[in-house]
Amino acid sequence: MTALTTIELVGCWISLALTICILSFLYEDNPVYKLAEHLFLGVSIAISVVEIYYGVMKPNLIEPLLGGELLSLVPLVLVVMLFFKLHRKLSYLARVPIAFIVAAYAGVKLTGEANANLMTQVAQSMPNLSQLWADHGIWDWSADGAGVFSGIALVLGLSACLLHFYFSAPHKKAMKYVSRFGILTLMLSFGASFGYTVMGRISLAIGRAQEMMGLDKAPAVAEQVHPKTATVLLTIAVIGFLVVWKKRQKTA
Amino acid sequence: MLDLLIKFQDMDRRWVFLGMGFAILLPMLANITFGFEVDERVQALYDEVEALPAGSTVLLSADFDPASRPELDPFFRAHLHHLFRKDVKVVMVTLWEFAPPLILPTTEEIAGKHGKEYGTDWAFLGYKPGKELAIKAIGENIPKTFPKDSRGNVTTALPVMQGMKQAKDFAMLMSVSAGFPGTREYVLQIQGQYNLKMGSSCTAVSAPDYIPFYKAGQLFGLAGGMPGSAQYEKLVFPDGPPTSGPAKGERLLATQAINVLNLGHLFIIALIVLGNIAFFITRRIEDQG
Numbered sequence: 001m002t003a004l005t006t007i008e009l010v011g012c013w014i015s016l017a018l019t020i021c022i023l024s025f026l027y028e029d030n031p032v033y034k035l036a037e038h039l040f041l042g043v044s045i046a047i048s049v050v051e052i053y054y055g056v057m058k059p060n061l062i063e064p065l066l067g068g069e070l071l072s073l074v075p076l077v078l079v080v081m082l083f084f085k086l087h088r089k090l091s092y093l094a095r096v097p098i099a100f101i102v103a104a105y106a107g108v109k110l111t112g113e114a115n116a117n118l119m120t121q122v123a124q125s126m127p128n129l130s131q132l133w134a135d136h137g138i139w140d141w142s143a144d145g146a147g148v149f150s151g152i153a154l155v156l157g158l159s160a161c162l163l164h165f166y167f168s169a170p171h172k173k174a175m176k177y178v179s180r181f182g183i184l185t186l187m188l189s190f191g192a193s194f195g196y197t198v199m200g201r202i203s204l205a206i207g208r209a210q211e212m213m214g215l216d217k218a219p220a221v222a223e224q225v226h227p228k229t230a231t232v233l234l235t236i237a238v239i240g241f242l243v244v245w246k247k248r249q250k251t252a
Numbered sequence: 253m254l255d256l257l258i259k260f261q262d263m264d265r266r267w268v269f270l271g272m273g274f275a276i277l278l279p280m281l282a283n284i285t286f287g288f289e290v291d292e293r294v295q296a297l298y299d300e301v302e303a304l305p306a307g308s309t310v311l312l313s314a315d316f317d318p319a320s321r322p323e324l325d326p327f328f329r330a331h332l333h334h335l336f337r338k339d340v341k342v343v344m345v346t347l348w349e350f351a352p353p354l355i356l357p358t359t360e361e362i363a364g365k366h367g368k369e370y371g372t373d374w375a376f377l378g379y380k381p382g383k384e385l386a387i388k389a390i391g392e393n394i395p396k397t398f399p400k401d402s403r404g405n406v407t408t409a410l411p412v413m414q415g416m417k418q419a420k421d422f423a424m425l426m427s428v429s430a431g432f433p434g435t436r437e438y439v440l441q442i443q444g445q446y447n448l449k450m451g452s453s454c455t456a457v458s459a460p461d462y463i464p465f466y467k468a469g470q471l472f473g474l475a476g477g478m479p480g481s482a483q484y485e486k487l488v489f490p491d492g493p494p495t496s497g498p499a500k501g502e503r504l505l506a507t508q509a510i511n512v513l514n515l516g517h518l519f520i521i522a523l524i525v526l527g528n529i530a531f532f533i534t535r536r537i538e539d540q541g
Binding site for chain 1 (some may be wrong): 277281291292319320323353379384385393400437439445455457459460464468474503511512513516517520
């Protein structure tokens, strides 16, 4: 393992410092958090501009134009027309490229949604119960609970959810219970989504903690970076700053 | 007791953050291990990759950013090791502008360890904006969508791209997806249209949306969030962190993280249970006057 360069070491420490600055928001909004947030935004925009230039503009527009492909003038003109949005009197010119974008997206979305999402998923909402019985029986623990019970629960839950949003009949008598079952099904779905979301957010925190503990680096690299020492020192520095900042706020 | 319950309900949220911090750091310091099982969806994903013949080519769309790195990078690394050790060729693209600085060094490192040559065994065609339109274009004509690769080579001149004009020419499409555009858009735009064999690794937030695609057979396998990555790592490296061979030094970060995740979940569950108990008891006491 070769020794890390000074710039690489400084980069690792800056990464840790910015993580602690962002985490300081958990205490409350403060200047070091703002600094890290603004840096993040600036760097994000810079990366986007560079990637779009080298990944899109250069190979698809500039190089073909320099090579004499006059057809590339069409997208160039459309791009220029988009910027007329900034001009008060000529802003109507921007409608042309926007119309292209909207039309293309609408066309692409419509076919994709209809074919792969609507048709396939509607077909899947009508399970073949005899096949489910043959493959999994009533309930198969080894296949995420697949089976006849889940098949029937899917059909009943889906029907109840759809009926919950059917407003041409009053939600009284039998419809009241069907509607409540629909709400129950929706709540189960939201619960599952919330559970996954919590897991995702904790995973992100773990990712940062792994970096702060040096677990994401090879031992030879971690020995050079000293991430634990850096984390402790930088945390003390940020806490110190927050104490001074709070005192100044109180005196002001 | 009542005072304690009332105080618990009005607890400063910063105590929750502090508690979560301890719940995350303690298992890392104490090296606590809970263990975990591989679920059906991840097993199906692994089996499909395992069944690929040597020499076949996979289209890998790596669509993630630094925010989703902890969840997806472990899968991405394990997947590359899995493909390269089976002598499967990899053509990589991305629809996320923040992905290239993350995925390119990783791929170069892992390909280098396996002795794979750029252009012959793998290639990175670069970033393409346009979201669903770009996916549609990948389905129709890859060399036209990516005239040059990330190193400036003409795509059609790359040996790995010979005979690979459309997405359907590849043995499979693997989407490592942190959101939009990603797995969902690939399924909607090209999986169904070209009947592609497609798998996915996604963030935990996206997993509930993609499970119906797996159930419908539109995805052959799905690794959701950090547990999905950890399970895939377990299948690719069944003996734990490799101590020899090309994968020597792999940290298996998702496997490490799964123990921490378990304790974090227990902490959240405890708070929810305690919060509900406190709510119902105080409401009952208030109702009684």
